[in-house]
Amino acid sequence: xxxxxVPLLKVQRGLYNLPRGIERFREYIQTMTGGGDxxxxxxxxMNPMGKDHLPPFLDHLLAIDADDVGARALADAxxxxxxxxxxxxxxxxxxxxxxxxxxxxxxxxxxYRFEQRAMYRRAWLxxxxxxxxxxxxxxxxxxxxxxxxxAVHVQRHGAARTLREMLTQENYAMRGARSxxxxxxxxxxxxxxxxxxxxxxxxDHATLIAALFGDAAARxxxxxxxxxxPRAGLALAAAGL
Numbered sequence: 001x002x003x004x005x006v007p008l009l010k011v012q013r014g015l016y017n018l019p020r021g022i023e024r025f026r027e028y029i030q031t032m033t034g035g036g037d038x039x040x041x042x043x044x045x046m047n048p049m050g051k052d053h054l055p056p057f058l059d060h061l062l063a064i065d066a067d068d069v070g071a072r073a074l075a076d077a078x079x080x081x082x083x084x085x086x087x088x089x090x091x092x093x094x095x096x097x098x099x100x101x102x103x104x105x106x107x108x109x110x111x112y113r114f115e116q117r118a119m120y121r122r123a124w125l126x127x128x129x130x131x132x133x134x135x136x137x138x139x140x141x142x143x144x145x146x147x148x149x150x151a152v153h154v155q156r157h158g159a160a161r162t163l164r165e166m167l168t169q170e171n172y173a174m175r176g177a178r179s180x181x182x183x184x185x186x187x188x189x190x191x192x193x194x195x196x197x198x199x200x201x202x203x204d205h206a207t208l209i210a211a212l213f214g215d216a217a218a219r220x221x222x223x224x225x226x227x228x229x230p231r232a233g234l235a236l237a238a239a240g241l
Contacts, residue, residue, distance in 0.1 A: 001078065001081040001082065001083075001084035001085065001086050001087075001088070001152070002078070002086070002087040002088070003074045003075075003077060003078040003081075003087075003088055003089075003090060003125075003148065004074075004087075004088070004089045004090070005067075005070055005071040005074045005075075005089070005090055005091070006041075006089050006090070006091045007067035007070075007071070007091070008041060008043070008067075008091045008092060008093065009058060009061050009062055009066060009067050009092055009094075010062065010067075011031060011041070011043075012043070012046060012058060012093070012094055013055065013058040013059070013062065015027060015028055015031065015046075015048065016050060016054050016055045016058065017055075020049060020050075020051070024048055024049070025048050025049065028043070028046070028048035029048075031043065032044070039122055039124075041091075042091065042093065042119055042122070042124040042126040043093055044126075045093050045094075045095040045108070045112070045126065045128050046093055046094060046095065046096075047095070047096035050096050050099075051099050053098060053099060053131065054094070054096060054131065057094065057131050058094060060135070061092070061094070061129065061135065061140070064135075064136065064137055064140070066092055066129075066135070066137075066140045067092065069137050069140045069141050069144075070090065070091070070092050070127065070140060070141075070144045072141075073140075073141045073144040073145050074090050074144060074148065076145075077144075077145055077148045077149070077176075080176075081148070081152060084152055084155070085155070086123075086151075086155060087123060088120075088123050088124065088125050088148075088151065089123060089124055089125065090124075090125040090126070090127060090144060090147065090148065091124070091125075091126055091127070092126075092127050092128075092129055092140070092143075092144070093126045093127070093128055093129070094128075094129050094130075094131065095108060095112075095128045095129070095130055095131070096131045097109075097130045097131060097132050098130075098131040098132040099131070104220070104221065105130065105132065106209055106213045106217040106220065106221060107209075107221065109128075109130075109213075110205075110208070110209060110212070110213075112128050113150065113166075113169075113170065114159070114160055114166060114169075115159075116150075116151070116154070117154070117159060120151055120154065120155075125147050125148060125151055126147070127143045127144045127146070127147035128143070129143060141177075142177045142178070142179045143177075144177075145173075145176055145177035145178075146173040146174060146176070146177040146179060147173075148176070149172060149173040149175075149176030149177060150169060150170075150172075150173040152172075152176075153168075153169045153172045153173060154169070157169075161203050162200065162201050162202060162203055163196065163199050163200050163201070163202045163203075163207070163208055163211050163212075163233070164200040164201065166208065166212065166233075166237075167200075167233060167236060167237045167241055168237075168241070170234060170237035170238075171237045171238070171240060171241060174237060174238050179238060180238060181238065182230075182231040182234050182235040182238060183235055183238065183239075184229060184232065184235040184236075184239070188229055188232070189235065189236065189239055192228055192229070192232040192233070192235065192236050193236060193241075195226055195227060195228060195232075196211055196226075196228075196232075196233060196236065199211055199226070205223075206218070206221075206223035206224060207223075207226075209221060209223055210223050210224065210225055210226045210228065211226060211228070211232070211233040212231070212232075212233035212234055213230070213231055213232075213233070213234070214228045214229050214230040214231055214232045214233075215227065215228055215229075215230075216230055217230070
């Protein structure tokens with residue numbers, strides 16, 4: 001697998017220097033498409049109308065050299081995955097789940113983890129950083145590596161459809177990135193494993209969201225809760241199912 005890192009944080013930061021309004025939106029579209037019909041840069045998850053919290057968030061990422069962190073993580077992944085097929089470009093994209101009116105974190109994160117085939121076809125691996133989270137060097141590195149290993153798993157096995165397939169995919173991505181979060185206490189982990197046992201073949205969106213992200217996410221989207229802690233299913237994946 002050949003991996004190229006494309007630094008885009010300064011590009012995103014530059015867009016927020018423009019006044020919030022139609023001028024910034026037009027420049028965002030021009031930057032993303034190059035004026036054509038195809039996607040030039042994978043900034044779809046970015047909020048072009050982001051408010052005043054976006055510049056400080058990006059300034060922090062630039063201060064910790066997040067693009068350099070991503071490039072070094074990609075170089076490590078490239079060596080480890082040299083025998084895998086494919087040529088991809090990776091980057092960091094900021095998604096505004098904190099104050100972005102059109103971004104629900106759970107729905108957007110579900111799509112990010114399990115519905116990226118359109119990006120893969122364009123040879124892009126955009127690793128998303130969420131404005132409601134706080135990032136250090138280690139977490140940026142993990143996000144980039146998870147993004148790469150997730151694509152490898154999809155390339156090998158196809159898109160995950162059932163809950164079991166999704167948990168298996170995320171376990172592979174987290175192991176590749178050496179991630180240990182999210183985590184649950186042992187008793188909660190055992191409880192989650194038992195609850196989800198009967199839902200492993202589920203493919204409906206409502207069950208998948210509730211299983212992966214927990215009761216709060218389910219209620220926020222109008223779905224039936226399953227009696228689970230926040231990110232319980234993902235914690236189960238991190239623990240190894």
